[in-house]
Amino acid sequence: MTEQVQPQASVEDFLKQNVNVETATEKVEFKRFKSAFVIKELTNKKVDELRATATTKKKNPQTGQVEKHTDEMKVAEAMMVESVVIPNLNSKQLQESYGDLADPVGLLKDMLTVGELQDLSSKVMALSGINQNNLKDKTDEVKK
16 A cells, blocks of 8 residues: 655745745856856746747748758857856957957857867856757657
C-alpha cells in the first residue's frame, strides 16, 4: 500500500511576490580588456521574443503550407547582445571605435576573438540555464 504524502509547500510559496526575481549577473574576464564584461541571465519571455525575431515564414510551393524557419545563429547572436550589460553595445563611441555603427552583433564579433566569442556564448547560455547539448533536440521536438 502506498502512503500518501502531504504537500509541505503552500501555493503562496509560488506567488510572484514571494519569488526571488533578482536577475543573475556574471563577470566574464578576457585578458585583452582592462575591465570585465558583465552579462545577465535571460528570461523565457525574452528568449521567446528573440527567437520570434529570427523566425521567418514561407509558403512551401510544393505543399502549399506555410513553414517556419528559425535561424539559430541569429538567435544565439541576439541572446549574446541582449545579455551583455557591460560594455554598453549600443554606445555610439564604442561602435565608432570598431566601425560598427548600429550593429551590436558586428561590434561583438569585431571586439572578440573567435574563442572569446565562443566563451561568451557558452557563459550566456549557462547563466540563463540553457543546456547547449540539448538545445537542438528540444528545438526539433517543439517543431514537431
